[in-house]
Amino acid sequence: xxxxxxxxxxxxxxxxxxxxLLGMFPPGRLSEIVGPRSxxxxxxxxxxxxxxxxxxxxxxxxxxxxxxxxxxxxxxxTAAAGADLSALLWVRCGGRLRVALSAADLLxxxxxxxxxxxxxxxxxxxxxxxxxxxxxxxxxxxTILIVRSERHREGTPASLVLATRRLxxxxxxxxxxxxLAGLRSEISIARSRLHxxxxxxxxxxxxxxxxxxxxxxxxxxxxxxLDWTLSQ
Amino acid sequence: MMRIACLLMTNESAAQxxxxxxxxxxxxxxxxxxxxSVYLDAAGLQSLFGDDATLAARLRDAAAAAGLAVRxxxxxxxxxxxAAARFGSGATVVExxxxxxxxxxxxxxxxxxxxxxxxRLSRWGLRTLGELTALPTAGLFERAGxxxxxxxxxxxxxxxxxxxxxxxxxxYEESVECAWGLETLEPVVERLGExxxxxxARLGARxxxxxxxxxxxxxxxxRAHEGALTPAVPLTEAAAVTGLLxxxxxxxxxxxxxxxxxxxxxxxxxxxAQESLTDPSRPSPRFxxxxxxxxxxxxGSDRIGAPALLDSHRPDAVxxxxxxxxxxxxxxxxxxxxxxxxxxxxNAPVLALRRLRPPAPAAVTLASGRPVAMRSSRLAGxxxxxxxxxxxxxxxxxxxxxxxxxxxxxxxDGTLCRLAHDGSxxxxxxxxx
Numbered sequence: 001x002x003x004x005x006x007x008x009x010x011x012x013x014x015x016x017x018x019x020x021l022l023g024m025f026p027p028g029r030l031s032e033i034v035g036p037r038s039x040x041x042x043x044x045x046x047x048x049x050x051x052x053x054x055x056x057x058x059x060x061x062x063x064x065x066x067x068x069x070x071x072x073x074x075x076x077x078t079a080a081a082g083a084d085l086s087a088l089l090w091v092r093c094g095g096r097l098r099v100a101l102s103a104a105d106l107l108x109x110x111x112x113x114x115x116x117x118x119x120x121x122x123x124x125x126x127x128x129x130x131x132x133x134x135x136x137x138x139x140x141x142x143t144i145l146i147v148r149s150e151r152h153r154e155g156t157p158a159s160l161v162l163a164t165r166r167l168x169x170x171x172x173x174x175x176x177x178x179x180l181a182g183l184r185s186e187i188s189i190a191r192s193r194l195h196x197x198x199x200x201x202x203x204x205x206x207x208x209x210x211x212x213x214x215x216x217x218x219x220x221x222x223x224x225x226l227d228w229t230l231s232q
Numbered sequence: 233m234m235r236i237a238c239l240l241m242t243n244e245s246a247a248q249x250x251x252x253x254x255x256x257x258x259x260x261x262x263x264x265x266x267x268x269s270v271y272l273d274a275a276g277l278q279s280l281f282g283d284d285a286t287l288a289a290r291l292r293d294a295a296a297a298a299g300l301a302v303r304x305x306x307x308x309x310x311x312x313x314x315a316a317a318r319f320g321s322g323a324t325v326v327e328x329x330x331x332x333x334x335x336x337x338x339x340x341x342x343x344x345x346x347x348x349x350x351x352r353l354s355r356w357g358l359r360t361l362g363e364l365t366a367l368p369t370a371g372l373f374e375r376a377g378x379x380x381x382x383x384x385x386x387x388x389x390x391x392x393x394x395x396x397x398x399x400x401x402x403x404y405e406e407s408v409e410c411a412w413g414l415e416t417l418e419p420v421v422e423r424l425g426e427x428x429x430x431x432x433a434r435l436g437a438r439x440x441x442x443x444x445x446x447x448x449x450x451x452x453x454x455r456a457h458e459g460a461l462t463p464a465v466p467l468t469e470a471a472a473v474t475g476l477l478x479x480x481x482x483x484x485x486x487x488x489x490x491x492x493x494x495x496x497x498x499x500x501x502x503x504x505a506q507e508s509l510t511d512p513s514r515p516s517p518r519f520x521x522x523x524x525x526x527x528x529x530x531x532g533s534d535r536i537g538a539p540a541l542l543d544s545h546r547p548d549a550v551x552x553x554x555x556x557x558x559x560x561x562x563x564x565x566x567x568x569x570x571x572x573x574x575x576x577x578x579n580a581p582v583l584a585l586r587r588l589r590p591p592a593p594a595a596v597t598l599a600s601g602r603p604v605a606m607r608s609s610r611l612a613g614x615x616x617x618x619x620x621x622x623x624x625x626x627x628x629x630x631x632x633x634x635x636x637x638x639x640x641x642x643x644x645d646g647t648l649c650r651l652a653h654d655g656s657x658x659x660x661x662x663x664x665x
Contacts (some may be wrong), residue, residue, distance in 0.1 A: 038665055
């Protein structure tokens, strides 16, 4: 009896690090991705969206709602990341914070979305009560709720806060440079309210301190160094 | 004994449905032949309407009362009835067994033939159906095959095919007259909910769903408040319909006392669905429809949907398509995959670009043709590294051609962004993140 082809990773796939990283976000909880411009936070989001929209079979793929506070989503990058655009509900809020918060609240209360993203970027300040309301909206559901913003706000009920940090851009060529190849960034756990680190990644079949993580992406406990490649 | 009546409109065929309704009022079996003609089964109608001549006159009068000028023919076959209607005096009856004789002088064009057979018969010099019936059947079969023999049988008035019965689409409409006027919104929604429950029950009994609703509130003073809604997904649940109606009426309530209500549903075929045990959960159509309507009210209908890449090389060529609740039986789609499969080199994670919409105008300082500093409302600073220009252009054959030079630059604070020059001004297209 042969092994089903579709269950095997594609040839050359060696990114256990990012795969485990993406499996950390707990369902039914509020998580945050924070980081300044050009730190890889949006790339991490796109990778997660791609992972979820390509899970499942046929029309049963995971559905993602993306509340775009600043109308910043680039569909070409999203498709290049491997996401299925037909499984993505894009809500453009045109820089209106209150509209973005209301839209995220509505979508978090609509059962069935595997992932709801609230991309605030530079919008703010967001009252802590809004975070609490969002957290309560997804409690007891299987929805992953992620807020992406520039900086972490103290007092939020986020169960997991990942901080991204820019390390260095990757250029091709030497004097003169010929092309931007990508970006190297570091992702670390700024805060976790889960019971233990080993709880992270449960459900994906891999523990937080799995061997693959240490070998591939993990440089020190709780942080990853990732290379994001610019798609042409 | 087969008796077929043909109603043939002499003017435009735009009132085909009306003609069908006229025919259906006289016979339960009606065939829509299109192009302003309708066949009906006239056998056994003598006890109701009298003999064939009386029936023909009655059909013509009924059509005239509906505003249609028709010619009527009654014969033993469809083609006989058609010929009687077309070449008769207006209400023509062909006696039983007389189809072949009546058809003998009819032109060959009365038959619907393939182009090859029509050409062949024309080359043989045949002009009328009588000439076709006079040919020896065996020889006709050898030369024209089964289609030729079938055409000869039709020319003799031998048409054993039964009528393809036409049924009108049932009207999914419910109304209620209120014993006393409704002044507040809540009882109006409650009555509409009752109408929706009746409609959904009728639709469900036929395996249908509704993809559109229209309502009419009859107000005191003879005025009316009308509205319509299109749910994101076809609905069969009365509670979901009621919720949407409530939202729509709250957004635009009737201005006056409501004395009567009518609710119409537009039926559509409901796709069967079976949930998967292993696939990720999907939004329920009921909740999704309500949420989508609230979101549309919040952000506007042009700002919500599924992103769709347009067939253009123009930068940021993206549109918004309709986001539909997926059905598990609607195609198999792509294969299972639990890992990220970007199209980047070696399947590496892809660097995202955050678009600035609209692009932020920027003042760029050049040195030797290369940008060395920039200033805008969003970003400012010295450029420490940059590559470009990446030149692109397109749609020069349209009234809106575009031309763009793009630069990928790194600012002194580490920000990576994409600068663009459209031939006249600089702007920031996006920030890499």
